[in-house]
Amino acid sequence: xxxxxxxxxxxxxxxxxxxxxxxxxxxxxxxxxxxxxxxxxxxxxxxxxxxxxxxxxxxxxxxxxxxxxxxxxxxxxxxxxxxxxxxxxxxxxxxxxxxxxxxxxxxxxxxxxxxxxxxxxxxxxxxxxxxxxxxxxxxxxxxxxxxxxxxxxxxxxxxxxxxxxxxxxxxxxxxxxxxxxxxxxxxxxxxxxxxxxxxxxxxxxxxxxxxxxxxxxxxxxxxxxxxxxxxxxxxxxxxxxxxxxxxxxxxxxxxxxxxxxxxxxxxxxxxxxxxxxxxxxxxxxxxxxxxxxxxxxxxxxxxxxxxxxxxxxxxxxxxxxxxxxxxxxxxxxxxxxxxxxxxxxxxxxxxxxxxxxxxxxxxxxxxxxxxxxxxxxxxxxxxxxxxxxxxxxxxxxxxxxxxxxxxxxxxxxxxxxxxxxxxxxxxxxxxxxxxxxxxxxxxxxxxxxxxxxxxxxxxxxxxxxxxxxxxxxxxxxxxxxxxxxxxxxxxxxxxxxxxxxxxxxxxxxxxxxxxxxxxxxxxxxxxxxxxxxxxxxxxxxxxxxxxxxxxxxxxxxxxxxxxxxxxxxxxxxxxxxxxxxxxxxxxxxxxxxxxxxxxxxxxxxxxxxxxxxxxxxxxxxxxxxxxxxxxxxxxxxxxxxxxxxxxxxxxxxxxxxxxxxxxxxxxxxxxxxxxxxxxxxxxxxxxxxxxxxxxxxxxxxxxxxxxxxxxxxxxxxxxxxxxxxxxxxxxxxxxxxxxxxxxxxxxxxxxxxxxxxxxxxxxxxxxxxxxxxxxxxxxxxxxxxxxxxxxxxxxxxxxx
Amino acid sequence: xxxxxxxxxxxxxxxxxxxxxxxxxxxxxxxxxxxxxxxxxxxxxxxxxxxxxxxxxxxxxxxxxxxxxxxxxxxxxxxxxxxxxxxxxxxxxxx
Numbered sequence: 093x094x095x096x097x098x099x100x101x102x103x104x105x106x107x108x109x110x111x112x113x114x115x116x117x118x119x120x121x122x123x124x125x126x127x128x129x130x131x132x133x134x135x136x137x138x139x140x141x142x143x144x145x146x147x148x149x150x151x152x153x154x155x156x157x158x159x160x161x162x163x164x165x166x167x168x169x170x171x172x173x174x175x176x177x178x179x180x181x182x183x184x185x186x187x188x189x190x191x192x193x194x195x196x197x198x199x200x201x202x203x204x205x206x207x208x209x210x211x212x213x214x215x216x217x218x219x220x221x222x223x224x225x226x227x228x229x230x231x232x233x234x235x236x237x238x239x240x241x242x243x244x245x246x247x248x249x250x251x252x253x254x255x256x257x258x259x260x261x262x263x264x265x266x267x268x269x270x271x272x273x274x275x276x277x278x279x280x281x282x283x284x285x286x287x288x289x290x291x292x293x294x295x296x297x298x299x300x301x302x303x304x305x306x307x308x309x310x311x312x313x314x315x316x317x318x319x320x321x322x323x324x325x326x327x328x329x330x331x332x333x334x335x336x337x338x339x340x341x342x343x344x345x346x347x348x349x350x351x352x353x354x355x356x357x358x359x360x361x362x363x364x365x366x367x368x369x370x371x372x373x374x375x376x377x378x379x380x381x382x383x384x385x386x387x388x389x390x391x392x393x394x395x396x397x398x399x400x401x402x403x404x405x406x407x408x409x410x411x412x413x414x415x416x417x418x419x420x421x422x423x424x425x426x427x428x429x430x431x432x433x434x435x436x437x438x439x440x441x442x443x444x445x446x447x448x449x450x451x452x453x454x455x456x457x458x459x460x461x462x463x464x465x466x467x468x469x470x471x472x473x474x475x476x477x478x479x480x481x482x483x484x485x486x487x488x489x490x491x492x493x494x495x496x497x498x499x500x501x502x503x504x505x506x507x508x509x510x511x512x513x514x515x516x517x518x519x520x521x522x523x524x525x526x527x528x529x530x531x532x533x534x535x536x537x538x539x540x541x542x543x544x545x546x547x548x549x550x551x552x553x554x555x556x557x558x559x560x561x562x563x564x565x566x567x568x569x570x571x572x573x574x575x576x577x578x579x580x581x582x583x584x585x586x587x588x589x590x591x592x593x594x595x596x597x598x599x600x601x602x603x604x605x606x607x608x609x610x611x612x613x614x615x616x617x618x619x620x621x622x623x624x625x626x627x628x629x630x631x632x633x634x635x636x637x638x639x640x641x642x643x644x645x646x647x648x649x650x651x652x653x654x655x656x657x658x659x660x661x662x663x664x665x666x667x668x669x670x671x672x673x674x675x676x677x678x679x680x681x682x683x684x685x686x687x688x689x690x691x692x693x694x695x696x697x698x699x700x701x702x703x704x705x706x707x708x709x710x711x712x713x714x715x716x717x718x719x720x721x722x723x724x725x726x727x728x729x730x731x732x733x734x735x736x737x738x739x740x741x742x743x744x745x746x747x748x749x750x751x752x753x754x755x756x757x758x759x760x761x762x763x764x765x766x767x768x769x770x771x772x773x774x775x776x777x778x779x780x781x782x783x784x785x786x787x788x789x790x791x792x793x794x795x796x797x798x799x800x801x802x803x804x805x806x807x808x809x810x811x812x813x814x815x816x817x818x819x820x821x822x823x824x825x826x827x828x829x830x831x832x833x834x835x836x837x838x839x840x841x842x843x844x845x846x847x848x849x850x851x852x853x854x855x856x857x858x859x860x861x862x863x864x865x866x867x868x869x870x871x872x873x874x875x876x877x878x879x880x881x882x883x884x885x886x887x888x889x890x891x892x
Numbered sequence: 893x894x895x896x897x898x899x900x901x902x903x904x905x906x907x908x909x910x911x912x913x914x915x916x917x918x919x920x921x922x923x924x925x926x927x928x929x930x931x932x933x934x935x936x937x938x939x940x941x942x943x944x945x946x947x948x949x950x951x952x953x954x955x956x957x958x959x960x961x962x963x964x965x966x967x968x969x970x971x972x973x974x975x976x977x978x979x980x981x982x983x984x985x986x987x
Contacts, residue, residue, distance in 0.1 A: 328974055382973075391980075392980030395976050705955040717959070718959075724966075728967030739975060743978060751920075758914075765907070872947070876943065877947065879942050880938075884939065886910075891917035892928050
């Protein structure tokens with residue numbers, strides 16, 4: 093039982109259910125904040141020539157509303173349910189890496205607070221729109237430091253998301269209960285797999301774009317202010333993240349909708365074996381459609397045609413899924429409880445959003461609609477209708493499981509009715525404003541007011557604002573209902589809905605480690621619970637059924653997040669704060685390492701279960717591999733930026749420095765030898781560790797560290813020489829990309845050297861070298877990636 | 893000793909690749925217009941060997957290679973689009 097101080101529990105918990113609740117409450121908090129911003133700018137637009145907001149205030153409100161809703165509300169709201177229910181749905185006791193899970197949450201919170209604090213940074217926050225288009229995002233047009241702070245907040249959030257993604261993928265692939273094959277996973281968990289993969293491969297490209305942007309704004313590089321880079325580079329990098337992000341927002345709610353339709357019609361999901369490949373196809377295609385957001389940028393006709401086709405293609409898998417959802421209802425015994433109402437509502441709204449999306453895939457129609465309120469209407473039907481509405485269905489569905497109490501059904505249904513009315517009043521008229529520009533802070537009431545806004549449009553805008561307030565009020569009904577019910581609602585039994593998935597087989601709320609009866613074993617006949625020793629062959633029975641929160645709390649995740657938040661705030665606002673934050677981070681990392689080395693943190697023991705297709709890897713190794721897959725996307729996007737700049741220099745008349753003109757080829761070659769040699773000593777370390785050669789292991793690790801450090805010293809020397817020669821951050825695009833690429837790579841080397849120190853201490857303390865071999869192998873994978881990136885950087889920057 | 897030999901052999905390949913890259917860069921006339929492509933091809937081979945032997949080793953089962961390949965393929969459309977955006981003629985601004 094949990095008998096420790098509640099505050100301590102919530103601050104230091106690593107339990108997936110606690111973290112799920114923290115995500116839920118925090119994302120709802122940001123939902124209120126972003127919603128209030130929406131009401132503010134909708135008030136401004138309610139009547140013509142309104143002066144409720146000034147132009148800059150309007151821009152900041154719209155920008156922050158968009159960023160908060162998309163990145164700090166919708167994605168984390170899905171993560172809240174994923175944290176709480178994915179481990180239970182797969183039959184696990186917790187996530188694969190509970191401390192990293194806590195870290196993801198606290199970094200998410202720190203990033204959100206950093207984003208909101210940017211309002212107070214002097215000059216206001218980012219005002220460039222959620223798409224952060226260049227050159228609006230440059231210092232020239234957005235000089236306020238709050239804009240840079242928003243950029244750093246976004247980077248922090250991306251870091252949190254990527255860590256979370258790695259954790260979820262390892263958990264789902266490695267921690268499934270016996271008999272829980274991938275095809276038996278509930279649709280929500282499947283949707284979360286694809287959401288995670290999309291985040292893994294799409295979010296790093298946004299980190300790359302933000303790296304260039306922050307570099308421009310902070311260090312004076314010239315990516316988005318030069319003719320070689322400029323708006324088109326940002327557009328590509330941003331939308332390469334931005335369009336998969338749409339599916340990151342959509343899929344969790346969409347998956348919940350499928351499970352709800354099945355549960356509340358008492359029918360298995362129709363054609364689940366087709367739905368899952370369709371989700372996979374849609375996820376793959378989502379990486380090939382981004383330039384439909386760029387039809388008006390002047391890119392070549394052949395690209396327009398290609399993206400027109402891929403965008404139309406992506407509607408096919410979704411159309412199949414929608415049909416499967418509808419057929420699930422056929423012949424079912426349907427109960428219209430509140431979750432089901434939201435599921436059906438979500439499906440209907442998504443169909444409208446999907447159909448209007450097909451309009452936008454057409455170059456001809458998009459030319460007419462681009463930059464108008466039509467687009468705003470379309471994407472809100474898709475993301476809010478298909479995504480948020482499904483998530484709200486999930487909120488009602490799982491509320492009894494999380495709290496152990498039922499919500500008020502009547503209020504739930506009233507919420508749904510007001511929600512649907514408000515939603516359609518808010519977003520449908522936007523389609524009728526298909527020739528009203530979307531990025532304006534006010535409009536006139538007559539033909540003479542700058543551009544044509546007839547009296548009908550004035551009426552639509554008023555109606556939209558009325559709908560916005562109706563929609564907002566509907567959320568108050570939900571909050572009142574859930575807050576009251578969480579304390580006073582009637583007790584819920586463990587399966588109030590007749591649900592199919594594993595969470596409905598455990599008490600409400602679930603006990604600390606989910607399955608008090610033993611390891612769930614899934615078979616064709618149903619679920620049984622085996623004593624642990626039988627289920628895992630006796631390997632992991634010690635402590636499986638026991639354990640408590642106290643053994644699994646750690647105070648380092650919150651300290652790391654606090655340090656990171658303070659350091660980034662200080663980077664822009666205060667040097668002492670930067671030092672303080674960096675100091676806290678250093679202490680936190682040392683503390684984290686000591687906690688691990690001394691075995692003070694014990695992860696919940698996993699049972700032997702389904703691990704296909706990664707049965708031969710350990711959890712940490714697989715986690716490292718997933719991290720590296722994300723790194724491929726990160727560096728791949730940066731290399732893409734390099735190629736773009738390089739090719740564009742040919743057309744814009746900029747003469748890229750010839751090999752040897754700026755950089756010393758042989759010095760670069762020498763440093764390459766140093767780094768590649770460190771790669772060799774690293775693999776030798778692994779060999780010695782496995783052989784039990786203590787001296788060989790220590791010698792190899794020390795050699796790797798020395799060579800890595802020597803590489804960095806050489807790099808610092810090289811930077812100093814280049815600066816002295818006038819080749820600075822802002823000299824030209826060649827210098828900008830050189831410093832960013834080598835800087836980012838150098839940061840990876842420094843991170844690796846820090847980890848190497850930990851590894852050497854671990855090897856010193858290990859009772860045998862083979863005990864340290866696992867950690868050496870994992871670090872070796874990372875160090876190999878650092879080498880592999882450099883073998884491309886050297887020729888790109890020095891030889892070509 | 894088999895492991896050490898394998899790792900040392902890969903190291904030799906990496907060094908050989910580096911030397912060839914330097915030679916091509918210093919005297920680009922050797923391969924003419926293909927010099928750049930040859931250097932990138934050598935770098936790709938180097939990265940492949942690092943992945944296959946230093947990173948992958950006997951602990952990296954096939955799914956890892958599959959996911960790594962997918963990760964690479966993910967960014968391929970971006971490369972193509974970025975190149976096309978520059979190389980192909982623009983259709984000009986629209987109304």
